[in-house]
Amino acid sequence: MAMPRVVGSRRHPRGMVRNLNGDSSSRLMAFICPLVLFALAKHCTQAFSPPTLTAGRRELALGLSRQEDEDTRDCNPAETSRRSALFDFGAYAAATALVGLIPMSADAAVVASRDATALGDPSTLLTDDSYPPITQKVYLDVRISRQxxxxYVRDDLPDTPENRVYTGRLTLGLFGTVAPRNVEQFLRYADVxxxxxxxxxxxxYARSRFxxxxxxxxMLSGGNIPGLELTEVGGGTNMKYGGKILPAPLWIEPRNKGASSPGDADAAAQTRxxxxxxxxxxxxHRTLDALPSFGITTRSSPELDNTHVVFGRVIPDESSMQxxxxCVDLPTYSMDRPSTPAEAPRxxxxxxAEEAAGRVFAVQREFFRGAAKTFGDSRVDKVYEGKLLRRVEVTRVGLL
Incomplete structure (x- = not known):
């Protein structure tokens, strides 16, 4: 059974560019423009600020002197400082919005988005059907509960899909040449x-859940091991599981430094x-996450390229695809207000009225969830968007 694949044009994260043929003048403009626009926006906000307009109206209507107006403002320095902070914030926001409208050359864009390019070069992403070689195979015996x-076996329920227990095997192939660190960390929890x-x-993973x-x-989230959590020990981050304190290394892949010879080019092509x-x-797996939770894509998701690293794929056999x-067909928890069925005439x-009720519901939901977190109610963390409303567990894991 072939896996559905989507092949399209390369999508680059916002702010990333591939042409670096800029000049020094574009660098200078990218640095000076925000400062000039910030000063201009601040001058405009101060020129039309509420204290100035109020003072003008008082001088015209009541004939008060400017000195009296200054004395009145000096009597409340806290209010004056708050207004100044609001003016500075408005000026900064206006300057930021205007800078985004100024075209920049490729080199200037790279200087302005250096943090974005640190996530990875889009040219190193494979977007065709040439998967890397599979270096290891792992199986997970899985089961899905009744509603x-x-x-356990029950004979008192009608034979419907909701009352059937699903059991199967999920087979995974790992890309050890593309993501060796992620594969190494994954095997720590698979080969136990x-x-x-x-x-x-x-x-x-034999005691994990989806x-x-x-x-x-x-993305289907799996690898959630109950009882495994991050903790601070001696100023460092570790993992706590039962009575053990375990190291928590980050799943970070080494950077590909490029190729200096034809042989290196072939090797670099296999490690993209x-x-x-x-x-x-x-x-x-999510970048910079020390926990062993992983995800399985159920459709094309190029937006995950900036935050996740692919280190394997599901072997497209019958049991894995079933x-x-x-899992895709399982009901999930939604944070939205239940709506009227589409076939009902409205x-x-x-x-x-339904839209207004939905907005009120959203405000009430956020209020009560925030209050629950403030009072330390841990039950609020057990209800979240997209939560599977069935128990999906792994009962056994091993290497093939």
């Missing part, structure tokens, strides 16, 4: 020896990053 959350006599085992399906990016635009079935489709007034 009541149970897995099982010892039934060990009361305090190491964290393993918890979320992001509707915006189409894989783009999430290839489609579904890609195994990905599992992905079953007038213009009813639609306006």
């Amino acid at each position: 009541d959350g149970s897995f 020896p099982y010892n039934p006599a060990d009361d305090n085992p190491l964290p393993s 918890t979320r399906l992001d509707q915006d990016t189409g 990053k894989v783009s999430h635009a290839l489609g579904s079935g890609l195994i990905t 599992f992905l489709q079953a 007038t213009g007034g009813e639609r306006a």
